[in-house]
Amino acid sequence: MSSPDFSPVTVIGGGIAGATSAIALARHGFPVTLIDEQPAAGGQIFRAPSPYARQTVPPNHEFSGGDALRQKLAASPVDVRFSTRVWGLSPTLTLDLIGPDGIDQLPPSTVVVANGATERFLPFQGWTTPRITGLAGASILMRNGGTLPGQTVVVAGSGPLLFSVAHQVLELGGKVAAIVDAGHRSDWLRLGAMLSLDPARLTQATSWMLRLQQAGIPIHHRANISAAQETETGLLLTVSEMDHPERRHVYAAEAAACGYGLKPSTLITRTAGVQHRHDHVGGYLEPVTDVAGRTSRSDLYVTGDAAGIRGMAVARLRGLITAHAIAQDRRVISARTYETLTRAPLRRLRRLEAVSRRMLPLMNAGSVIPAHLQDETIVCRCERVKAATLRSAIEAGAEDLNQLKAWTRCGMGPCQGRMCEDSARGLLTAACGNTPEEAGSFTDRMPFFPLPLTAVTGTFAYSDIPLPKAAPL
Amino acid sequence: MTPTLQTRPDVFDTVIVGAGVMGATTALFLARGGQKVALVDRQDMFRAASGVNAGTLTLHMTRAQLIPHAIRGREMWLDSASWLGEDVGALATPGLSMAFTEAEEELLRQRARVRQDMGAPIKVVSPEEAVRIEPGVNPTLRAAAYCALDGHIPTYRVGGAYARALRQAGVTIIENSPVETITPATGGGYDVRVSNRTQPVHGRRIVLSTGAWLEKMLGWLGYTIPIRCLINQLVVTETLPPVMGSVLSIANGLLSLKQFANGSVLIGGGWQGEGNINQGGTRVIPENLRGNVRLAQYVVPRLDEAQVLRVWLGLESETPDAMPLIGALTPDDDAFVVGCVHSGFTSGPYMGRLLAERILGGNPDLSAFDPTRFSTPAATGPQS
Numbered sequence A: 001m002s003s004p005d006f007s008p009v010t011v012i013g014g015g016i017a018g019a020t021s022a023i024a025l026a027r028h029g030f031p032v033t034l035i036d037e038q039p040a041a042g043g044q045i046f047r048a049p050s051p052y053a054r055q056t057v058p059p060n061h062e063f064s065g066g067d068a069l070r071q072k073l074a075a076s077p078v079d080v081r082f083s084t085r086v087w088g089l090s091p092t093l094t095l096d097l098i099g100p101d102g103i104d105q106l107p108p109s110t111v112v113v114a115n116g117a118t119e120r121f122l123p124f125q126g127w128t129t130p131r132i133t134g135l136a137g138a139s140i141l142m143r144n145g146g147t148l149p150g151q152t153v154v155v156a157g158s159g160p161l162l163f164s165v166a167h168q169v170l171e172l173g174g175k176v177a178a179i180v181d182a183g184h185r186s187d188w189l190r191l192g193a194m195l196s197l198d199p200a201r202l203t204q205a206t207s208w209m210l211r212l213q214q215a216g217i218p219i220h221h222r223a224n225i226s227a228a229q230e231t232e233t234g235l236l237l238t239v240s241e242m243d244h245p246e247r248r249h250v251y252a253a254e255a256a257a258c259g260y261g262l263k264p265s266t267l268i269t270r271t272a273g274v275q276h277r278h279d280h281v282g283g284y285l286e287p288v289t290d291v292a293g294r295t296s297r298s299d300l301y302v303t304g305d306a307a308g309i310r311g312m313a314v315a316r317l318r319g320l321i322t323a324h325a326i327a328q329d330r331r332v333i334s335a336r337t338y339e340t341l342t343r344a345p346l347r348r349l350r351r352l353e354a355v356s357r358r359m360l361p362l363m364n365a366g367s368v369i370p371a372h373l374q375d376e377t378i379v380c381r382c383e384r385v386k387a388a389t390l391r392s393a394i395e396a397g398a399e400d401l402n403q404l405k406a407w408t409r410c411g412m413g414p415c416q417g418r419m420c421e422d423s424a425r426g427l428l429t430a431a432c433g434n435t436p437e438e439a440g441s442f443t444d445r446m447p448f449f450p451l452p453l454t455a456v457t458g459t460f461a462y463s464d465i466p467l468p469k470a471a472p473l
Numbered sequence B: 001m002t003p004t005l006q007t008r009p010d011v012f013d014t015v016i017v018g019a020g021v022m023g024a025t026t027a028l029f030l031a032r033g034g035q036k037v038a039l040v041d042r043q044d045m046f047r048a049a050s051g052v053n054a055g056t057l058t059l060h061m062t063r064a065q066l067i068p069h070a071i072r073g074r075e076m077w078l079d080s081a082s083w084l085g086e087d088v089g090a091l092a093t094p095g096l097s098m099a100f101t102e103a104e105e106e107l108l109r110q111r112a113r114v115r116q117d118m119g120a121p122i123k124v125v126s127p128e129e130a131v132r133i134e135p136g137v138n139p140t141l142r143a144a145a146y147c148a149l150d151g152h153i154p155t156y157r158v159g160g161a162y163a164r165a166l167r168q169a170g171v172t173i174i175e176n177s178p179v180e181t182i183t184p185a186t187g188g189g190y191d192v193r194v195s196n197r198t199q200p201v202h203g204r205r206i207v208l209s210t211g212a213w214l215e216k217m218l219g220w221l222g223y224t225i226p227i228r229c230l231i232n233q234l235v236v237t238e239t240l241p242p243v244m245g246s247v248l249s250i251a252n253g254l255l256s257l258k259q260f261a262n263g264s265v266l267i268g269g270g271w272q273g274e275g276n277i278n279q280g281g282t283r284v285i286p287e288n289l290r291g292n293v294r295l296a297q298y299v300v301p302r303l304d305e306a307q308v309l310r311v312w313l314g315l316e317s318e319t320p321d322a323m324p325l326i327g328a329l330t331p332d333d334d335a336f337v338v339g340c341v342h343s344g345f346t347s348g349p350y351m352g353r354l355l356a357e358r359i360l361g362g363n364p365d366l367s368a369f370d371p372t373r374f375s376t377p378a379a380t381g382p383q384s
């Protein structure tokens, strides 16, 4: 075996997958830097709770699991950079960072992308009204902030987060006015039958469902919020049945939480130019990876939900396997050692993945919604672009997402299209018959999120500006 | 159409390669002049320079010799409803170019003078006068050049407007179709071979308008003209309360600054990025990002409240003498070029219209832009 290569590894994202991977990589002897935008490790599920939340939210597995992970990381030699975000990267994977000390760059290294998932949002008439949040946002507010989004909440969208959020509302003493699910009831029953493969999830799901049932909360399946209206006391939410649009139900609530499942965060992998594909079951774009997270670039690996939505237990296993794979690729361990180390995790991974893949259609149950958006509905909140504007641009010949963006500004605002890309793509494919592949994805540009201008400029004098030679006369 | 005809290649009066502002305007006026026109682009139309530019309609930065054309182009944009069929939102504002050092002041006066000679209504004003015109500028300036004719256009609205106008005029638009070869056809005209079609598109004449990609294509017709590719950087901020009302620049031309109606500020000026025109892909050079933004903040100090929303790069082409290429490439008048126009978005509609006029038999003065001024063509023949 030729000599091992111990050059540095950078892990982007300190959730379960990233932190697990970083710790394992450090154990293999790599110098590891871990970058995360939060002030502590934990990611979405294991996010560090505020002191207030520790008092108000009943002790739970997420808190204890997160604390254990944070302790392990603190005891490891991993160089951690919290409150730090990647805002750009070069073709050679130099990373542009902004952190507590301003702008910084990390020289090229092997990068493990573990930046997790983004919630998919689908619009409806009036969704930009205050007091309407995402399911993920509501969950963070409650679980990590100990605060209800409102005393009465309508919980809508698709996927397991629906029931988790509804349960959290009850736990903090709030009321759930209704649960509105885009999925079929039978899909859930089929999933339930498979949960025996994943006993931890089964126990949790059963206790949630019991509690929700006892509270007598109305649940609408194959339905979505079709309109929201602000009132003096909160919101009036119209719920439509997807197969019988004329059947409507109206609920009053102080707040609504709405989200349509998760999708991998692909900003970094897309910019790095690795190969991606559309997962038609999940309804999202994901980087093409092998089981260990190898991509079409030898210096970039993807692990955890960033490689496709599989959930927390799979994320930990993936993080571990990716670290071992890097050790093998760098000749730090032999193929045989790799096999020994990954045999048990891989077996477990395969079993859990079977369940996780079942979740994907449930999360993607809203995929037909964008095709039927009313003309007046705002699709892109940042630039206030309505469905009608998109439809007329598509009619004029904008048949892929980037031309649609160029002509309407949809996706050009501060969020870079993270909120509207799915609905714009769904609307486009429905309007002109193109496939999601033909529709493509918004080209990501730097910075990935707005940067304070003074962070770019720093302190300077006029004579410090390296003026190039004058333009031709 | 009979089935046999359908298997024969499409025949057009003119095939235009490159659907930016130059090619699209030429196409529009040729079609309105009665021609059967095809407009081919390797990607969607208006996605290269003509889709990503800063939209400044300024005379301060335009090459002095092109001032008359820029003035006409600017007028066309401000009146787009009359010839393009819709108002694309061009806005007339004043323009101020500033000097902060002695050397810049000298340059400012020199540049103002040559532009005045070419018909631009530019006058040099005192710092106090400049601050009165534009209260947001850094009062430490030494002098400013004021031009009443300036303004800007929301570039993003232009592509869709052209698409609708071209369709209405009957132009055949062939998008996502890279042209791979152009060969003289036996019996006259040219066969334009497109990568994703088995049959070539046949034109009795062709117009090349591929912007930064002209060098290679001119080579197919036997011309060797080294065309420099500039990789221009633009920076846009999140929306801000009003901080400026005019188009601002500095004497050496390395800053263009304006605030759009929605409140966002666009920072440009031709600072360079990195890239490779053949392989595609561009990249921001961090020092140039910082330099460009520092200059902007220096000129309008209140930009320190802004958030940088996006940085992007676009490709612009420049000939050895920085003057355009517009006109016939062959004595038979069957191959033309239009491109490499400095500040070409401003004058684009006018330049395209001039070429269309020329092709339709008119005789506009294009002598300064003669594409054969650099080299005599090598013998061409059907290529292998």
Ligand SMILES: Cc1cc2nc3c(=O)[nH]c(=O)nc-3n(C[C@H](O)[C@H](O)[C@H](O)COP(=O)(O)OP(=O)(O)OC[C@H]3O[C@@H](n4cnc5c(N)ncnc54)[C@H](O)[C@@H]3O)c2cc1C
Residues within 6 Å of the ligand: B017, B018, B019, B020, B021, B022, B023, B040, B041, B042, B043, B044, B045, B046, B047, B048, B049, B050, B051, B052, B053, B054, B055, B056, B057, B058, B177, B178, B179, B180, B209, B210, B211, B212, B213, B232, B233, B234, B268, B313, B314, B315, B316, B338, B339, B340, B341, B342, B343, B344, B345, B346, B347, B348
């Ligand atoms: C960042 C930037 C900022 C600018 N700011 C301003 C400004 O503020 N004011 C101003 O007046 N001007 C500005 N300009 C200049 C202006 O944008 C250009 O002069 C003008 O748009 C050029 O138009 P064009 O049609 O010649 O080229 P382009 O718009 O580049 O069009 C060329 C077309 O050819 C196509 N093409 C290339 N190769 C092939 C092939 N093989 N087959 C088929 N098609 C092909 C391309 O896809 C493209 O659509 C700026 C330019 C840039 C890059």
